[in-house]
Amino acid sequence: MPRSGEVEVRYVQGNGGPVATTVAAADPLRIVRGLPVRRVRSHPRRRHYAGWFWSATNRDHVLYESRLELDRLWLADFAPGVIRMAAQPMWMCGSDGTSTRRHVPDMLLEHADGGFTVVDVKPEEFARREEAAQVFAWTGRVCASRGWSYEVWTGADPVVLANIRTIGAARRTGSIDTTTVACIEAVAVTGMTIDEVVAAADTQRGPHRCAGEVVVQVVDGGSYGTAVRANGLDLVRGRLYDRNPRSPSWDSGLVRGRLVGGRRPPWS
Known part of the structure; x- marks a missing residue:
């Protein structure tokens, strides 16, 4: 040495x-x-x-x-x-x-x-x-x-990377509407899919602009952020992005990502 x-x-x-x-x-x-x-x-x-x-x-x-x-x-x-x-x-x-x-x-x-x-x-x-x-x-x-x-x-699971890029789309919190954040936090419950959280928020207060992105922001840094960021593997392994190239929009994949905790991500 x-x-x-x-x-x-x-x-x-x-x-x-x-x-x-x-x-x-x-x-x-x-x-x-x-x-x-x-x-x-x-x-x-x-x-x-x-x-x-x-x-x-x-x-x-x-x-x-x-x-x-x-x-x-x-x-x-x-x-x-x-x-x-x-x-x-x-x-x-x-x-x-x-x-x-x-x-x-x-x-x-x-x-x-x-x-x-x-x-x-x-x-x-x-x-x-x-x-x-x-x-x-x-x-x-x-x-x-x-x-x-x-x-x-030398690289990582492409599905994990795609999921993280999706989550990252909502990390510039200055563009996130605080009223929508409050509504999302009020209805979100551990175990719900992101699609279910958006639907619950729409039912309570009507459709919210960019509600899906707000859910991701809440997951990444809000009340669910501690569990998901410290144990992000479960959320990421939920395949927020679909492997099917014919369905590239994040909506079709994020429905599988549940607000859960569990293991530490391998890159932390």
Whole structure:
């Protein structure tokens, strides 16, 4: 295992100021609140789809370099234990035997328990290649020397991801009508499907605009939020999105998603 003092870390503070230090002296709180250390450019014939993800956790945009990284951001944004995330957070440079490694991890996640996780995102077929595996092994050892967790993420269940994207559609709470929220909270009972909650709200006070989205917002962050966010697997496994490509609207799938608790999601 490399000694942490031998590995250099470079990052950019939130005010744009560059910092050069070592892993041993690096402040992860500053890193996770900093800026990406490299610029991602878009150009014709680019093989990867890059962009900016609006994070409800950060209340700000987070950079991604590929659709696979975007998927990991969705999971991090949904995980109740993640309180901050950063993309392209730092350069890591140090010796690995006779080689010198220079690597930018894809993400840094800050957890509510005070821990940090460094994440590299790679398609499974590429992650298994010898060169990539060596870089990941070195990065994992460096992170362990600092007390940070490390993961190489290669993908997740597409149904889970589709469900989380559906829930995420209602996470910008500023666009949610508070009167409708109050009505939904008044009629929602654990065990009801989302479709049943919407129907109950319509029966009580008449049709509500975007009532389905409000139910999802209540599930995600309201009175049911604690159970579902901490035990989100049951809701997500309810297949809020239908696998059938002929029925892409969320209404047909969300009817299966019940307001229940149970197990912790695997990504939290």
